[in-house]
Amino acid sequence: MRTTCPTFPRVSTPAREPLWGGGAMTLDESIQGMRIQVIRRAVAIGVSAACQEAGISRTLFYRWEQRLSRYGVEGLHPRRAVAADDFR
Template sequence: MKTMQVMALSDTDEDLREPLREKRRKHPLQVHRAYKGHVECPVRGYVDMEFCFYCKFLEVLDMDRKVPIVACRRSRDDVTREELVAYERLSILELAEILGNVSEACREHGISRRQFYDYKHRYEKYGLEGLKERRRSRRRRRINTFLRSL
């Protein structure tokens, strides 16, 4: 009787492992080496390793090696254009905080202060989703009634 229970558990256990294997095949780990406290992030580019602590794609952060490594489940190919735009806008907000000068951060990135404060407001209200490009509704063109009758 006990052997049947063990077999049943192992069958169930194997069923649980299969989706994880499939997930690993679809999203293999990307290993990045750290250099002077910075790492090449597939989403944000060359960043301070501190940003990796908050990344939702982080799997492994090994600081005990001679050359620290970061492994994540995201590659540059997996990143959508909207996410890249959102992370670029987030980097502007972070730069302004680091510099302590909004005007200088805006100048460096080529945006207006008004645009910066729009990004800041959207980030505070909606988080990273608020920094993605908003899709604009297509406006109908008004056609002159005279032209319609032709």
């Protein structure tokens, strides 16, 4: 008896361009780059599809988009959590 592998549909998506060339990135830059890629992808294939592909909610996407429009690319850096001791 011959076993067959499951067939997966081929999805043709355009190749993504790298955001940075060759240099080492910090974690913040990596997170910022991922957010930029999701926003760029949404322009190409739509918000719902890009969010599903990235595994995020549309609410989070629109929050990122709002931060981008208000603060520019620097607004996409992850925010730091403030320790409870800092509130005093």
